[in-house]
Amino acid sequence: MGELRTRKRGKTWEWSFEAARVGGKRQSVSKGGYRTKADAVAAGTQAKAEYENAGRIFRPSELSVSDYMDYWLENYVQRHLAYNTYADYESKTRNHIKPELGSYRLASLEPDIIQKWIDGKKDRGYSQSMIKNILACLQGALNYAVQPCQYIKANPCFYVKVPKVPVSKQTKAHTEYICVPEDYAAILQRFPQGSIFYLPIVTGYHCGTRIGETYGIDLGNDVDFKTHTLHIRHQLKKEHGVWVYRQPKYNSIRSIKIDPDYEAALKAELHTRKENRLRYGEYFIKSYLLPDGRVEQARADILLPYPEIMPLSVRENGELLTPESFKYCARVVHHELNNPLFHSHSLRHTHGTILAENGAQPKTVMERLGHKDIKTTMERYVFNTEKMQDDAVRLFMQAISS
Numbered sequence: 001m002g003e004l005r006t007r008k009r010g011k012t013w014e015w016s017f018e019a020a021r022v023g024g025k026r027q028s029v030s031k032g033g034y035r036t037k038a039d040a041v042a043a044g045t046q047a048k049a050e051y052e053n054a055g056r057i058f059r060p061s062e063l064s065v066s067d068y069m070d071y072w073l074e075n076y077v078q079r080h081l082a083y084n085t086y087a088d089y090e091s092k093t094r095n096h097i098k099p100e101l102g103s104y105r106l107a108s109l110e111p112d113i114i115q116k117w118i119d120g121k122k123d124r125g126y127s128q129s130m131i132k133n134i135l136a137c138l139q140g141a142l143n144y145a146v147q148p149c150q151y152i153k154a155n156p157c158f159y160v161k162v163p164k165v166p167v168s169k170q171t172k173a174h175t176e177y178i179c180v181p182e183d184y185a186a187i188l189q190r191f192p193q194g195s196i197f198y199l200p201i202v203t204g205y206h207c208g209t210r211i212g213e214t215y216g217i218d219l220g221n222d223v224d225f226k227t228h229t230l231h232i233r234h235q236l237k238k239e240h241g242v243w244v245y246r247q248p249k250y251n252s253i254r255s256i257k258i259d260p261d262y263e264a265a266l267k268a269e270l271h272t273r274k275e276n277r278l279r280y281g282e283y284f285i286k287s288y289l290l291p292d293g294r295v296e297q298a299r300a301d302i303l304l305p306y307p308e309i310m311p312l313s314v315r316e317n318g319e320l321l322t323p324e325s326f327k328y329c330a331r332v333v334h335h336e337l338n339n340p341l342f343h344s345h346s347l348r349h350t351h352g353t354i355l356a357e358n359g360a361q362p363k364t365v366m367e368r369l370g371h372k373d374i375k376t377t378m379e380r381y382v383f384n385t386e387k388m389q390d391d392a393v394r395l396f397m398q399a400i401s402s
Contacts, residue, residue, distance in 0.1 A: 004048055006040045013037050015044025065109060066102030069093045072141045083239040092137040107152055111159040119163055128165035135162060177341035179350040186337050196321055197329040199269055200313050204347030206262040208369045211323045211344040212237050213248050220310035223266055230258045236322060243322055244293040252370030276316050285318035287311050295320060357387050
């Protein structure tokens with residue numbers, strides 16, 4: 001590759017250098033218009049470095065972990081993954097990876113360094129799941145450095161072991177909490193039909209939906225009473241402070257059958273919604289779905305050129321309710337009903353466990369809950385309840401008695 005050249009053209013300076021030959025003919029890259037020779041030299045030096053590195057402004061052998069993580073976030077995560085995933089990875093990079101590993105050269109990052117870093121997370125009191133997720137973020141980034149970037153030959157995270165962290169009884173109880181009939185009845189008594197939280201509660205309990213999926217249901221398009229089917233097509237999530245419809249987690253779009261009790265709750269809500277629209281008239285707030293997935297709201301007398309939707313949960317005047325709204329419901333259950341173990345996901349746990357206890361096939365439970373694999377269904381959601389243990393003893397006694 002030729003040397004950088006500069007020359008003065010009129011009152012300004014130009015830089016140029018020889019590029020790769022095309023068809024056997026010499027090619028050059030140049031740019032002018034610089035006020036001084038120094039300006040041209042500086043700009044030309046940077047341009048030549050980028051050209052020699054195929055457009056990169058760095059040499060992989062000299063790249064720090066900090067700069068590489070920025071490159072990965074910008075060029076892969078932000079472009080190809082969901083907004084919440086980007087936000088999560090950016091947070092882990094900023095708070096955990098860069099402060100302790102950022103100064104290392106990417107090419108010199110070895111398993112022992114990463115293992116020491118991960119072990120330190122345990123010493124600082126992080127949970128095993130958090131440690132696993134932090135390591136997964138770094139591992140995913142370094143996988144990209146191996147392929148397709150080929151900045152490093154192998155991923156050093158492959159050899160790192162996540163340390164075992166004891167789980168407290170309280171944490172385990174919170175994670176595995178099942179909403180027993182007595183608890184569920186108490187919750188519905190506190191939030192009866194007509195409450196803004198009634199339908200989200202019964203949806204999680206009867207359908208096993210994630211909280212974002214629950215609030216992402218469009219009553220006008222996602223419910224088919226003729227076939228007794230609910231279509232899970234969206235989740236409602238917050239991006240840059242704006243509520244948007246996005247595909248469910250793991251793209252788990254699915255259709256599930258619904259029971260008569262839940263159908264009755266949906267029909268009652270539709271009837272109430274129509275009454276409220278008549279009562280509020282032009283002051284009722286309608287919801288619209290924009291092409292980019294944003295949910296926009298406007299008074300009934302203001303027509304927007306977008307498809308109207310009917311969110312599952314709104315206030316009496318049509319104002320949109322969101323997964324953040326449900327946090328109030330959980331606090332009430334914790335303090336007024338003295339049930340600190342309850343959380344929105346426990347309704348989903350409960351739904352899956354009730355199905356398993358009563359003989360539903362694991363694959364059916366997996367597809368209904370929208371899991372990407374059966375392992376998640378069995379390990380995280382279908383717990384070994386007391387009823388299951390009693391059933392196991394009963395089956396064993398039947399077997400040896402026959």
